[in-house]
Amino acid sequence: MCRNIKTLFNFEPPATEIEIRDASLQFVRKLSGFSVPSKANEEAFERAVEAVAASARTLIASLVTTAPPHNREVEAAKARARSAARFG
Structure with a gap:
């Protein structure tokens, strides 16, 4: 999976x-192999991004959990710590 998602x-x-x-765009870029599509593929690329985004919104809205929500700042700090440990 793309690490940017x-x-x-x-x-x-x-x-x-x-x-x-942004996550949908990264997913479509990964699937297509294009970071920027050609003019000929631009419309199909944008349709795919919108379709993936719609599916993502539906999925996120449909999921349930009993776990408390994660704090974005705490999770970002954990990611920075993992990166520092990995890359020095």
Whole structure:
């Protein structure tokens, strides 16, 4: 899986539309192999991003959990610590 795609479910505050679209864009880029599509593929690429974003919104809204929401700042600090341990 693409390392740039972040978990969006069960966070406080909830994922924003921008975060959902960014994750969808990364997913479509990974599937297509294009970071920027050609003019000929641009429309299909954008349709795919919108379709993935719609599916992601539906999924996030449908999921349930009993776990308390994660704090974005705490999770970001954990990620920085893992990165520092890994890369020095």
